[in-house]
Amino acid sequence: MSVLDVKDLTIHIGDTKSPAHAVDSVSLHIERGEVVALVGESGSGKTLTGLAIAGLLDPPLRRVGGEITLLGENLSALPESQLRRRRGDRLAMVFQDPMATLNPVLRIETQLVETIRAHRNVGRNAARDEALAMLDEVGITLPAQRLRAYPHELSGGMRQRVAIGAALINRPALLIADEPTTALDVTLQAQILALIDQYRRDHGTAVLWITHDLGVAAGFADRVLVMYAGQIVESGPCARVLQAPAHPYTAALLGAIPGSVPPGTPLATLPGQPPGLSPPPEGCRFRARCPRAAAACIAAPPQVATGEARTVRCFFPLVTPP
Numbered sequence: 001m002s003v004l005d006v007k008d009l010t011i012h013i014g015d016t017k018s019p020a021h022a023v024d025s026v027s028l029h030i031e032r033g034e035v036v037a038l039v040g041e042s043g044s045g046k047t048l049t050g051l052a053i054a055g056l057l058d059p060p061l062r063r064v065g066g067e068i069t070l071l072g073e074n075l076s077a078l079p080e081s082q083l084r085r086r087r088g089d090r091l092a093m094v095f096q097d098p099m100a101t102l103n104p105v106l107r108i109e110t111q112l113v114e115t116i117r118a119h120r121n122v123g124r125n126a127a128r129d130e131a132l133a134m135l136d137e138v139g140i141t142l143p144a145q146r147l148r149a150y151p152h153e154l155s156g157g158m159r160q161r162v163a164i165g166a167a168l169i170n171r172p173a174l175l176i177a178d179e180p181t182t183a184l185d186v187t188l189q190a191q192i193l194a195l196i197d198q199y200r201r202d203h204g205t206a207v208l209w210i211t212h213d214l215g216v217a218a219g220f221a222d223r224v225l226v227m228y229a230g231q232i233v234e235s236g237p238c239a240r241v242l243q244a245p246a247h248p249y250t251a252a253l254l255g256a257i258p259g260s261v262p263p264g265t266p267l268a269t270l271p272g273q274p275p276g277l278s279p280p281p282e283g284c285r286f287r288a289r290c291p292r293a294a295a296a297c298i299a300a301p302p303q304v305a306t307g308e309a310r311t312v313r314c315f316f317p318l319v320t321p322p
């Protein structure tokens, strides 16, 4: 049984007459202990996908279709408010800004203890001991002292560690991490990645890692899902996809990573902008920017299997289907 199974998730923004189709029929699954990276340019719908899974969509964002099954339970029929409660102890989300999780006016201890007691029947002292152990686990030095601190008394890196500790403290089966390292310097980025990687090895946590940085996904994820203009255009084992991308968009993303080309060679840039989605363009959403576009791309390409557990949504993939 997958920890998470999402089928045909569709999200609209705005009024029902001319909504933006921000996420269109996204399907994905994540197994126990697996890291799946959701990558794509800014505005491609990654965050909305994560928020919908976590039950955190608020108007003008509307989930208009799709099934979300967490640990075998189909939660799609429940209204968003109930979804939030049902999912609270099974999944957790961390964001780029740790202050999206932390309350600035409460001590770290109060926040962690309340998070534990909101979901589990644990006494205050036991909850405090757990909070202390979690700060230690996420690499906070002098944890007893930090427990008494307010968020503003901690550095940015420490705040992100505490936010991750708060997310993990009820041992969720699924962690959704939305660019939690983007605002940190490279040393801290690497430390946070290593921390989450170790945690999921120890506890079998499934991780959905949302990032615009294919380089980060490369070193960390088991599988990668590439999103463009609200659709998943390619998916597969991370190593295979990065070695031989099938979709021209994935190839373009890879060509723009520093270090992907010999020194002295300019990085490839992708011309143009993603299309507007209100309404979405007909046919392939990438065709206006695609070097391989042809007359056939006026029709919407289906998602096809290319072997080795890979899929691609393209009439002219770079890796040919078997």
Ligand SMILES: Nc1ncnc2c1ncn2[C@@H]1O[C@H](COP(=O)(O)OP(=O)(O)OP(=O)(O)O)[C@@H](O)[C@H]1O
Residues within 6 Å of the ligand: 013, 022, 040, 041, 042, 043, 044, 045, 046, 047, 048, 049, 060, 061, 212
């Ligand atoms: N609350 C909102 N109200 C209106 N539009 C929104 C809202 N949240 C997101 N959008 C729009 O939905 C689209 C998808 O946004 P989303 O945040 O999911 O993209 P993303 O791929 O995560 O990009 P980024 O990396 O910049 O966060 C974008 O066009 C964005 O402007």
